[in-house]
Amino acid sequence: MTHDEYVDYIRTRFSDLFDPTNTEDSWQYLITIGPGWWALLTDFCEQLEGVLKHHDEVGRWYIRQVKEKMGELRIYTRPAPFERPDVDGFMEWIDDIDPPEPSPAAEMIGIVKQQVIGRAAHTCEQCGDPGEMRVLGGWYWTCCDRHFQEWQGRKASQ
Numbered sequence: 272m273t274h275d276e277y278v279d280y281i282r283t284r285f286s287d288l289f290d291p292t293n294t295e296d297s298w299q300y301l302i303t304i305g306p307g308w309w310a311l312l313t314d315f316c317e318q319l320e321g322v323l324k325h326h327d328e329v330g331r332w333y334i335r336q337v338k339e340k341m342g343e344l345r346i347y348t349r350p351a352p353f354e355r356p357d358v359d360g361f362m363e364w365i366d367d368i369d370p371p372e373p374s375p376a377a378e379m380i381g382i383v384k385q386q387v388i389g390r391a392a393h394t395c396e397q398c399g400d401p402g403e404m405r406v407l408g409g410w411y412w413t414c415c416d417r418h419f420q421e422w423q424g425r426k427a428s429q
């Protein structure tokens with residue numbers, strides 16, 4: 272499965288979890304993690320869907336971005352825009368306040384998010400094998416021994 276195919280799968284299978292006003296451009300950058308973490312994200316989406324159904328909040332929370340940062344999995348979820356009409360101007364500013372307001376659903380979202388982030392910290396982002404955070408020349412990556420060796424090889428030949 273290519274990255275585009277995976278994104279299409281998530282977008283179709285979990286359409287309730289994403290803002291329907293997302294543009295094709297925003298979808299280009301919405302999910303940028305490596306294939307080794309795709310299964311973790313799929314799990315997260317299933318759990319998030321369950322939490323939202325349980326709290327009757329389907330359509331009130333959206334996944335805004337899924338990316339790797341400093342070697343860690345980052346998942347940003349936001350209340351749907353109609354809940355916070357001023358949110359667009361503050362997207363950057365509130366990046367790390369997540370979720371912004373306490374509620375039973377927000378609390379559960381935070382818990383399932385931390386669980387999946389914890390699993391990602393021990394999962395190679397490239398292949399999904401057991402791995403850990405590595406640092407090379409100031410860059411961070413969570414990967415297995417094999418992909419760490421490949422990475423070192425690529426760095427050495429640059």
Ligand SMILES: [Zn+2]
Nearest residue numbers: 395398415418
């Ligand atoms: Zn690997």
